[in-house]
Amino acid sequence: MTASRVDLTVRVGPLRLQNPILLASGTCGYVYELAAAVPVQRLGGVIPKTVTLQPRAGNPPPRTVETACGLLNSIGLDNDGIDHFLDHHLPRLSTLGVPLIVNVAGKAPEEFARLCERIDRVADVVAAIELNLSCPNVAGGIDFAVRPELTEGVLRRCRAATGLPLIAKLTPNVTDIAAIGQAAEQGGATAISAINTVLGMAVDWRRRRPRLGAGLGGLSGPAIKPIALRCVWQLCRAVSCPVIGIGGIQSIDDVMEFLVAGATAVQIGTATFYDPACAVRLVDQLPGAVAELGATSVRDIVGSLRFRQ
Numbered sequence: 169m170t171a172s173r174v175d176l177t178v179r180v181g182p183l184r185l186q187n188p189i190l191l192a193s194g195t196c197g198y199v200y201e202l203a204a205a206v207p208v209q210r211l212g213g214v215i216p217k218t219v220t221l222q223p224r225a226g227n228p229p230p231r232t233v234e235t236a237c238g239l240l241n242s243i244g245l246d247n248d249g250i251d252h253f254l255d256h257h258l259p260r261l262s263t264l265g266v267p268l269i270v271n272v273a274g275k276a277p278e279e280f281a282r283l284c285e286r287i288d289r290v291a292d293v294v295a296a297i298e299l300n301l302s303c304p305n306v307a308g309g310i311d312f313a314v315r316p317e318l319t320e321g322v323l324r325r326c327r328a329a330t331g332l333p334l335i336a337k338l339t340p341n342v343t344d345i346a347a348i349g350q351a352a353e354q355g356g357a358t359a360i361s362a363i364n365t366v367l368g369m370a371v372d373w374r375r376r377r378p379r380l381g382a383g384l385g386g387l388s389g390p391a392i393k394p395i396a397l398r399c400v401w402q403l404c405r406a407v408s409c410p411v412i413g414i415g416g417i418q419s420i421d422d423v424m425e426f427l428v429a430g431a432t433a434v435q436i437g438t439a440t441f442y443d444p445a446c447a448v449r450l451v452d453q454l455p456g457a458v459a460e461l462g463a464t465s466v467r468d469i470v471g472s473l474r475f476r477q
């Protein structure tokens with residue numbers, strides 16, 4: 169099979185993406201900063217930083233620490249709120265020529281629903297909404313995706329608030345991610361994305377203090393890829409909606425591992441910080457890797473892992 173004839177398109181519910189490579193929330197700013205240097209319109213989609221109802225100042229510094237093969241962060245959902253997003257960021261984002269997935273987080277199910285209602289009013293320029301059910305960095309916030317009934321409740325409220333596709337973003341910091349995925353699907357999720365960061369800590373023993381201002385943070389980057397792959401595989405066996413893989417993806421081999429394990433699409437996160445063109449390069453490399461498996465379409469290799477348990 170020649171790489172030039174490989175069909176890269178994938179479907180996430182009603183959404184048809186030109187390829188399965190997306191940029192992950194919180195790691196690409198509001199995208200247009202990156203668009204000055206990287207042809208983001210070549211990607212399957214982009215997901216700007218989480219938006220909340222009210223502006224949030226975020227956590228005290230330091231907010232990031234490098235670890236072995238990873239990055240620990242405790243940004244704390246620093247953002248200017250939905251009004252500012254709609255007035256200032258959305259007009260610029262909507263001219264980029266790439267499907268826009270808006271990521272939102274709320275402190276209660278009603279807040280998630282109100283955010284969805286606001287975005288529904290600009291549905292002509294938004295491809296989907298990703299629900300950040302899982303940020304470990306918000307003091308006093310509820311980690312909805314650690315309990316199936318809370319996850320389902322948020323999804324139900326949001327489903328009633330918008331006709332846009334809903335992507336439930338899950339945390340790996342649970343005992344049984346498959347049960348959370350089933351609850352999200354039951355509540356009306358169009359797709360599931362996994363994983364958000366893995367709860368971690370770094371210590372400066374000489375100062376006898378945590379390295380992050382907030383104490384704990386979320387681990388991302390290559391260090392978490394095996395955890396993410398495991399979660400995606402478990403989710404794919406438990407739900408019938410599409411699963412989007414996230415976690416430590418930086419090479420075409422990483423992309424292929426997630427697709428074969430069952431992911432319909434993938435998001436590139438931390439890699440963009442040290443290699444801004446990474447995601448676009450992966451789009452270029454994907455046809456060759458798919459052809460290597462003798463397939464003519466990305467869709468043919470999704471979930472093709474030869475393993476049963």
Ligand SMILES: Cc1cc2nc3c(=O)[nH]c(=O)nc-3n(C[C@H](O)[C@H](O)[C@H](O)COP(=O)(O)O)c2cc1C
Pocket residue numbers: 192193194195217218239241243245271300337363364365387388389390392414415416417435436437438439
């Ligand atoms: C600095 C930083 C900020 C992040 N901010 C958000 C965010 O605002 N919303 C969100 O849903 N995920 C956020 N994430 C999580 C990423 O989208 C992604 O799920 C996670 O980093 C795992 O992917 P990676 O290993 O490729 O980075 C953030 C990650 C990092 C490293």
